[in-house]
Amino acid sequence: MKEIYFKEEAREKLFNGIQKLHDAVSSTLGPNGKTVILTDDYGKSKVTKDGVSVAREIYLKDPVENIGAQLVKEVCELQVSLAGDGTTTAIVLANAFIQNLKDFDSNEINKAFDEIIPKVIEQLKLNSKELKREDIKYVASISANNDIQIGELIQQSYNFSNIVKVEESNSLEDSLETIEGMQLDVSYMSKNFKNTPKEHCEFNNPHVLLLDGKLEDLMSFKTILETVSNNDESILIITEHVNEKSLRMLESQVLSGNIKLCIIKTPGFGPARKDYIRDLSDFTNADIIQPQSNKQYTTTCLGKLKSCIITKNNSLLIKHEDVNVNEIVENLKELSKNKELTKYDVDVINKRIENLTAKASIIKIGGGSEIEMKERKDRYDDAVLAVDCALEEGIVEGGGIAFQRILFSDQFYLGELNIKNLNDAILISLVEPLNRIRKNGAVINENVPSGMFKQNIIDPLKVTRCALENAVSIAKTILSTDTVVLNQRLWS
Numbered sequence: 001m002k003e004i005y006f007k008e009e010a011r012e013k014l015f016n017g018i019q020k021l022h023d024a025v026s027s028t029l030g031p032n033g034k035t036v037i038l039t040d041d042y043g044k045s046k047v048t049k050d051g052v053s054v055a056r057e058i059y060l061k062d063p064v065e066n067i068g069a070q071l072v073k074e075v076c077e078l079q080v081s082l083a084g085d086g087t088t089t090a091i092v093l094a095n096a097f098i099q100n101l102k103d104f105d106s107n108e109i110n111k112a113f114d115e116i117i118p119k120v121i122e123q124l125k126l127n128s129k130e131l132k133r134e135d136i137k138y139v140a141s142i143s144a145n146n147d148i149q150i151g152e153l154i155q156q157s158y159n160f161s162n163i164v165k166v167e168e169s170n171s172l173e174d175s176l177e178t179i180e181g182m183q184l185d186v187s188y189m190s191k192n193f194k195n196t197p198k199e200h201c202e203f204n205n206p207h208v209l210l211l212d213g214k215l216e217d218l219m220s221f222k223t224i225l226e227t228v229s230n231n232d233e234s235i236l237i238i239t240e241h242v243n244e245k246s247l248r249m250l251e252s253q254v255l256s257g258n259i260k261l262c263i264i265k266t267p268g269f270g271p272a273r274k275d276y277i278r279d280l281s282d283f284t285n286a287d288i289i290q291p292q293s294n295k296q297y298t299t300t301c302l303g304k305l306k307s308c309i310i311t312k313n314n315s316l317l318i319k320h321e322d323v324n325v326n327e328i329v330e331n332l333k334e335l336s337k338n339k340e341l342t343k344y345d346v347d348v349i350n351k352r353i354e355n356l357t358a359k360a361s362i363i364k365i366g367g368g369s370e371i372e373m374k375e376r377k378d379r380y381d382d383a384v385l386a387v388d389c390a391l392e393e394g395i396v397e398g399g400g401i402a403f404q405r406i407l408f409s410d411q412f413y414l415g416e417l418n419i420k421n422l423n424d425a426i427l428i429s430l431v432e433p434l435n436r437i438r439k440n441g442a443v444i445n446e447n448v449p450s451g452m453f454k455q456n457i458i459d460p461l462k463v464t465r466c467a468l469e470n471a472v473s474i475a476k477t478i479l480s481t482d483t484v485v486l487n488q489r490l491w492s
Contacts, residue, residue: 005064005484014478015098017068021058022095025051029088030399030437031146035375047371049145050378051088052076053197064484071478078470081199081312084385085143086463089400089433093471096432098478100425106480112422113472120430121465123406128394128461129453133158135395136387138456142398143386144379149174154383157361162391163316165309166380168373169364179306180319181360182283184267184276188310189242192251193262198381201262201310203234205320208303210286211239212277215263218246220295225259227299234260236308236317238280240273241265262308264315275348279355282328283319318360325356332356389460397452398459399444400434407431430468 005013027034028049038046038057048054055076060066075094076087101109131139136158141151156176157164163183169175188194193201207228209221215237218225228235242250242263253259268276281288286303306318319325335341336349363380367373396402406412407427417424437444444457452458 001488003486003488005486007482010064010484011102011482013062013064014068014071014481014484015102017060017062017065018072018095018098018478020060020065021055021069021072022091024058025054025088025091026095026436027440028054028145029092029433030440030442031142032437032441033088033145034440045371047375048378049375050382051091052080053378055087055091056197063486067484067486068478072474075470075474078473079466082470083389083460083463083466084198085382085389085460086386086467089464090467090470092433092436093429093467094474096429097426097471097475100419100429101422101475101479104422104425104479106476108422109479110476112426113476116423116426117468117472119411120403120406120468123409123411124396124402124461124465124468127402127405128396131387131390131395131458131460135456135458136390138458139387139390139395139460140383142457142459143383147379150376150380150383153363154380154387157363157384158387161359161361163358163360164363164384164387165307165316165318165360166363166365166377166384167307168377169366171364171366172368173366174376175364175366177362177364179360179362180358182280182317182319182355182358183360184264184315184317185313186265186267186315187312189263189265190247190251192255193310195260199312202308203236203260203262203305204307206234206236206260206305206308207299208280208284208286208305209235209237209239209301210277210280210284210288210303211237211266212274212288212290213239214241214243214291215239215246216243216291218249220291221297223296223298224302225253225261228261229253229259232260235262235302236305236310237261237263238266239263262310264310272348275352276355279352280317282325283317283323283356285320285323316360318362329353329356386460386463389462390458393460393462393465395453395458396461396464398457399442399452400431400437401444401452401457402459402464403430404434 028051033049035047035049036054055073058069060069072094075090079087079090137151137155140154141148144150153174153176160178163181188201195201250261254261266273277288284303284305287301289301304320306320309316332349332353336346365373365377365380367376417428419425419428
């Protein structure tokens with residue numbers, strides 16, 4: 001049986017659900033943002049200022065209101081996947097667009113968005129600056145709810161390496177550890193291998209199965225997979241390709257909890273791939289396996305890592321302390337001095353040396369309780385992702401001022417803005433993040449002559465841009481809806 005909600009009734013309930021989600025999440029925005037207490041299905045509590053963590057826990061009793069909330073939660077997930085930070089800003093913008101534009105014609109709304117938003121993004125880019133290395137702490141601090149200590153520790157991390165990882169520890173204090181790590185420009189072969197809320201796959205002390213070729217026949221690796229599963233260990237498989245049947249079977253085993261496993265693609269192409277395989281073998285002490293049917297491989301061919309973190313963009317492999325690559329690196333250095341080599345050959349060798357000797361910073365999060373530790377880890381994670389975005393695309397003025405500046409730029413300012421005018425309503429919505437930050441208790445004066453840059457109140461351009469684009473995308477969808485068909489069975 002289906003229940004159908006039409007026009008005003010459907011839209012009002014959808015908008016109410018979106019507003020409720022917004023009110024819960026937006027309370028975390030800005031330096032004076034408040035924490036939210038979450039409880040899981042077993043009554044265990046968690047305290048967080050992380051917008052996406054709050055959004056993921058919200059399910060509303062009214063089924064149509066809940067649909068509205070769940071649709072806007074997609075803004076969070078998309079924002080996390082693209083930028084890692086800025087989820088609360090995206091929801092605040094989305095809600096502002098929806099509430100301010102709901103009385104306008106949906107076709108006209110789409111046309112106005114398509115005309116105005118590219119100009120807004122263009123102006124954001126014009127107003128942006130490159131992030132100086134010494135200013136990393138300011139981006140990190142603001143992302144971590146104005147926590148200067150977090151910002152300074154992240155600054156130290158990036159002073160040592162561009163590869164930064166965050167993990168929990170057993171101590172009371174936060175600390176920084178520098179280790180040897182190799183970063184590869186490859187991701188997991190299936191989203192079903194993710195095992196963290198941040199869309200990552202992370203393992204401690206994983207085994208490594210390194211294949212020079214394609215993974216076609218799982219039976220050849222039955223002993224290895226059974227041993228890893230029975231010992232409750234984890235395994236990272238690096239291979240050129242996995243056939244569809246084998247991939248689906250391994251996905252099923254992971255999803256059912258039978259094994260902790262992730263597969264990544266061998267990096268590089270042609271001769272470079274062979275070099276990567278050789279270096280990965282040295283880095284992990286794994287045998288290079290050329291898969292043969294009817295042969296049974298055992299755990300003796302496996303290598304090992306101290307840890308690994310696989311994201312949608314890259315893979316970080318942390319070298320195990322028992323593995324030594326010094327002799328291999330020295331041999332490569334000697335080889336690079338050969339005068340008969342071309343410049344290209346020398347560059348390849350130097351890249352291999354760089355991979356084998358790469359460093360990584362590990363920030364270990366302490367706390368007096370598990371709740372405190374997890375809340376701080378959320379903020380560290382967001383801050384590191386914000387820094388990565390800022391290094392990639394630059395920075396804009398923070399505190400919501402970047403959007404405020406656009407309203408008074410030569411391209412847009414035409415005098416007093418009128419909420420009853422469609423274009424003005426879109427521009428007025430852009431100020432809502434600033435309004436919300438002020439409502440949460442922060443004092444921000446956009447009229448300071450030196451601007452936010454001089455006050456070190458800065459946000460990553462990529463985070464701000466993605467938040468706007470994602471908010472517009474979901475607002476277009478919601479504002480063009482006037483019918484909801486509800487499956488009663490799911491709500492009985």
